[in-house]
Amino acid sequence: MVLRALRALALAALLLAAALPCRAGQKRYVSLAPSITETAYALGMGRLLAGTPEFSNHPPEALELPRVGSYFNPNLEKILALKPDGCLALKDSTPPATLERLRALGIDVFLFRGQTMEELARSFRELGEFMGAPEQGRRASARFLERIDAVRARTEGRPRPRVLCMVQSSPMIIAGKNTFIGHAIRAAGGEPVAPGSTQWTHISLEQAAGLRPDIILALDHGRMPKKNLKTALPRNTRIFRVDPDLLGRPSPKLADAVVFLANLFHPY
Structure with missing residues (x-):
């Protein structure tokens, strides 16, 4: 009886092993x-x-x-x-x-x-x-x-705010119009602003102000130059700090960022 029970357990183990995915042969x-x-x-x-x-x-x-x-x-x-x-x-x-x-x-x-x-x-x-x-x-x-x-359907036809995305504050680096961040801003109903066609651009505070942004998205984990930045910018420019792990990575989570931005640009 003990031998029969051991054989039954062995058979069950084999069947379980066959049902589970074979990890030994999986690629790394x-x-x-x-x-x-x-x-x-x-x-x-x-x-x-x-x-x-x-x-x-x-x-x-x-x-x-x-x-x-x-x-x-x-x-x-x-x-x-x-x-x-x-x-x-x-x-x-x-x-x-x-x-x-x-x-x-x-x-x-x-x-x-x-x-x-x-x-x-x-x-x-x-x-x-x-x-x-x-x-x-x-x-x-x-x-x-x-x-x-x-x-896109929700924001279609609405006025598009001019949006500058600052990925680093010192020295200041902004996302270009044709980066994935620029396209995410556009999908959310905004208009990305940046000089030229460079993907990631070093600019000065004066250059940033010259782009006349309605909104600045600050992704930098470090300290924002708020005082100097606000002094240089038009009075009605709004500045929002955005988690760089949300907007700064081209992963499926970027859809969450687009929803978040759309709510900033076009609140219900």
Whole structure:
């Protein structure tokens, strides 16, 4: 009877093992940008991440991942020590030399790209496909665009405030019109203002005032030069501090930022 019971337990264990996903054969990925780490978790694929760069703080589970340097200066030695099957890089942020070295070593590289809301949604879908979760990627992409389109419909036809987004206060750096932040401002019913076509621009207080913003969004964690800034700006300019983790990352959470901005620009 004891032998029969042991055999029954062994059979049950085998059946349970067959029902659970096989993790031994799953691929391992290293994220090279906090926004990509967020996106991987949003797709339900965070368990496949073996490493992530500094400042990866969303969701809380990401805090437990090994660090591989910063997103603009990844540590190749730390990346290789994690033996990833693939790396998830951010176009125009991950150094090209790092990408070339990873590819030369036979490591697959996914390049996340996009500035417009539609381009970002496509990258969410493509990331899902790259990580073996095509359905999750499609759902995240569709949900993101659904929320963005709802905001666009609500703000359509309303006057667009001129919005300057300050990502750093000293020296002052602002988001350009064609950055993902600029497109998020536009999707929320605002009009991003910035000189020229540069994505991220160093400007002076006088130049900022010359852009005649109705609203300034301050993403800098540091101290805002409120006194000097308010003195230089038109009297009716409003300044709002915005969480950089909300608006400063091209992840599915950017839809939350667009909703937040729309409520600032066009309160009910």
